[in-house]
Amino acid sequence: EEIHVNEAAKKFSVNGREIHEGDFISIDGTTGQVFAGKISTLNPDFQKETDLQTILGWADEFRRLQVWANGDYPRDAIRARAFGAQGIGLCRTEHMFFETTRLPIVRQMILAKNAAERQPFLDQLLPIQRGDFYGILEAMDGLPTVIRLIDPPLHEFLPPFEELLADVARLKEQLRYLERDNVDASYQKRELAEKENMLHAVESLREANPMLGLRGCRLGITMPEITKMQVRAIFEAACQLKKEGKDPRPEIMIPLVGNVTELQNQKNILEPEAHAVMQEQGVEVHYKFGTMIEIPRGALTAGKIAEYAEFFSFGTNDLTQTTLGVSRDDAERSFLQKYVDMKILTANPFQELDREGVGQLMEMAVKAGRKTRKKLEIGICGEHGGDPSSIEFCDLIGLNYVSCSPFRVPVARLAAAQATLGHVTKDK
Numbered sequence: 429e430e431i432h433v434n435e436a437a438k439k440f441s442v443n444g445r446e447i448h449e450g451d452f453i454s455i456d457g458t459t460g461q462v463f464a465g466k467i468s469t470l471n472p473d474f475q476k477e478t479d480l481q482t483i484l485g486w487a488d489e490f491r492r493l494q495v496w497a498n499g500d501y502p503r504d505a506i507r508a509r510a511f512g513a514q515g516i517g518l519c520r521t522e523h524m525f526f527e528t529t530r531l532p533i534v535r536q537m538i539l540a541k542n543a544a545e546r547q548p549f550l551d552q553l554l555p556i557q558r559g560d561f562y563g564i565l566e567a568m569d570g571l572p573t574v575i576r577l578i579d580p581p582l583h584e585f586l587p588p589f590e591e592l593l594a595d596v597a598r599l600k601e602q603l604r605y606l607e608r609d610n611v612d613a614s615y616q617k618r619e620l621a622e623k624e625n626m627l628h629a630v631e632s633l634r635e636a637n638p639m640l641g642l643r644g645c646r647l648g649i650t651m652p653e654i655t656k657m658q659v660r661a662i663f664e665a666a667c668q669l670k671k672e673g674k675d676p677r678p679e680i681m682i683p684l685v686g687n688v689t690e691l692q693n694q695k696n697i698l699e700p701e702a703h704a705v706m707q708e709q710g711v712e713v714h715y716k717f718g719t720m721i722e723i724p725r726g727a728l729t730a731g732k733i734a735e736y737a738e739f740f741s742f743g744t745n746d747l748t749q750t751t752l753g754v755s756r757d758d759a760e761r762s763f764l765q766k767y768v769d770m771k772i773l774t775a776n777p778f779q780e781l782d783r784e785g786v787g788q789l790m791e792m793a794v795k796a797g798r799k800t801r802k803k804l805e806i807g808i809c810g811e812h813g814g815d816p817s818s819i820e821f822c823d824l825i826g827l828n829y830v831s832c833s834p835f836r837v838p839v840a841r842l843a844a845a846q847a848t849l850g851h852v853t854k855d856k
Contacts (some may be wrong), residue, residue, distance in 0.1 A: 430777020457784060474510055474838075484512060484838055487845035491568075493822060494574070494829035495840045498523065498809060501560075505567035508834040512841055515572040516564065516740065518681075518809035521658060522578050524560045525553075537628050538582045550657045557661035565669055566697035567678040568725075574809070575662055575739060577655045578682040581643045583633040593626040639749070644684025645694055645719075650672065650696050658700045660705055666711035673724050679716040681741060686725040688732040693737050716805070722746040727789040728838060734804055740797055741831075742790055744810030744818075748777050751786050778811065781818035791825045798826075809829055818845035823847035 434438040438449035440475075445464060447453060452466035488732075496517035497508030505516055514552045530553065539547035565573055595596045599620040604658030606613040635641035648655035659680060666676040680698065684690045693820075695717050706712055710821045722743030723728050730740065749756055754764075756778050781787055807829040812818035819840060822830050824847070832840050 431672065443811055452532040460533055470850075480838065482513060484841050485505065487842050488512070491841065491844035491849050492848050493499065493819065493827065494807075494842040495837055495844060496574075496807065496809075496831040497566065497828045497834045497837055498831055499834060500815075502563035504834055505564050508837060509567065509571075511837035512572075512836055513834065513837050514833075515574070515829065516568055517574050517721045517807050517813070517829060519573060519575045520579070521557070521560075521565055521576060522580050522584075523558065523576070530556055531585065531602050535626075536583050537654075538585060538633075539625065543823035545653070546651070546653060550653055552662055554657055557658060558665045560665075561662045561678070562665035562668060565665055565678060566674060568677075569669075570675040570677070572677045572679055572716075574679045574681050574718075574739075574807075576683055577648060577658050579644050579647075579683045581632055581633065581635065581638040581641055582647070583635070586633070588628045589627070589634060592630060596620065596627055600613060619667075639746070639755070645682050645690045646684065646696075647754045647836065648682065648694050649690065655698060656701050659701045660718045663702045663713060663715075664709070666712050666715070667705060670711045670713055671709070675714075677714050678719060679739060681720055681739075683743070683747075684726075685719040685724060685733060685737075686723045686729075688729060688736065691719055691733055691736045695784075718805070720809070721790075721793055723750045724789055729795040729796075730793035731800045734797040734800035737797075737804070738801070738808070739805035741806070742793075742808040742827075744786060744790075744808055744812045745778065746782060747789065748782060748786050749812070751789060752782065775817075779816055781812045781821055783821055787821055787825075794827070795823050814840050818848070819843040820847040822848065 429439055431442050440447055447464065451464075454463040454465065454467040455461070456463070477583040492515045495512065496515035497504070497511070498518040498520075499508050499512035500520050500523040501515050508516065509534050509822040525531065531550050533549050533556075539544050539545035539554070540549065540736045564575075598614055603616050603620065606616060633642075642650065650804050662678050662680065666678050669676045680702075682691055682694045682698075686776050699717060702715060716738040718739030718741065719726070719733060720741050721730065721733075721739045723746065726733060727747070734740070744787065745756065760776070760778070764773075764776055764778075768776055777786070794806055795805065807813075808818075808822055808827060809831040810830070813822075814836030816839070820843065822846060830840055830844065
């Protein structure tokens with residue numbers, strides 16, 4: 429309420445202090461405090477923090493939970509290992525598709541009208557993805573690496589609909605003037621045709637609620653050639669490392685499963701692809717196929733899903749949204765903080781796990797999954813994986829690991845030890 433924004437003047441003021449567009453501000457990511465100006469920062473050197481290393485070593489002696497890290501690139505994996513991570517709990521393959529050099533290929537793949545047209549672009553992406561996976565599996569040598577197959581809706585890789593609509597209108601107006609003046613407009617015509625083609629593609633992929641639309645395993649089922657390419661890339665990279673004397677341990681995660689038949693469909697398509705690569709390369713790789721539990725039906729039918737899944741990973745960001753029936757972006761912008769201030773909620777459920785709702789679903793899934801598959805590996809890879817209260821709950825219900833940002837790994841190691849010691853104290 430103390431902030432006054434003047435969009436026309438491109439500035440805002442707080443208690444009489446004006447900040448203009450282009451001015452530096454600094455934000456404390458822990459407290460949320462905002463400071464005017466650019467504050468100098470230092471990158472911490474974890475290896476020099478000997479006292480912290482000692483404390484974390486003590487914590488590791490007591491904790492039961494393993495601590496893994498979320499990472500999409502080799503640099504993330506290297507940093508995670510330096511902080512003591514025991515695996516990668518979430519590698520998001522779609523982030524690789526957004527790289528500048530490969531985004532045009534991805535867009536051409538999306539614009540293809542059928543699998544046959546799509547294949548040449550997938551053939552171009554295959555060696556790129558192989559290189560991505562080689563790097564992260566090499567960095568995590570000997571440790572498990574959970575790689576989630578493509579998850580977001582395809583329209584996210586395309587330009588925004590409104591932006592394309594404006595471009596098409598602008599080009600049509602230019603053409604009208606150029607043709608009136610008998611000026612060569614061949615370049616503008618080609619550009620207009622490209623923009624219109626892209627606009628039609630974006631329009632056909634638009635969804636009223638994309639978070640619950642064509643994404644995750646649904647994308648793999650309707651366009652299996654995409655996930656087959658990804659699995660081939662993973663196993664070609666893993667086999668290459670195996671030949672070099674390394675020990676890659678990929679765990680392929682199929683997202684958004686709510687029906688066991690979805691997982692069955694994808695595993696029946698993808699596992700033979702993995703076997704085909706290993707046969708071609710003449711080596712065997714230690715691997716697992718599993719799923720992300722992120723919608724309530726997935727948790728409620730976990731016993732059946734465990735017949736085909738060798739591991740579960742709770743995607744608590746989406747599981748919280750679908751369980752509470754709220755959109756995180758909208759809720760945090762409009763009413764969620766008021767709910768916390770008014771004590772309607774004790775905490776922001778996207779920061780601290782909702783034990784009574786989401787937590788109950790998780791506990792049910794753990795019990796049902798392990799009833800079917802006794803040694804089922806189960807972890808959590810949402811942002812809750814770095815929150816001490818949520819880590820305590822994960823320890824209580826018997827998860828194998830929590831996965832968080834590499835920078836939160838030390839905090840998670842301490843929190844996991846505190847959770848174990850807290851149970852011991854309460855038991856006594």
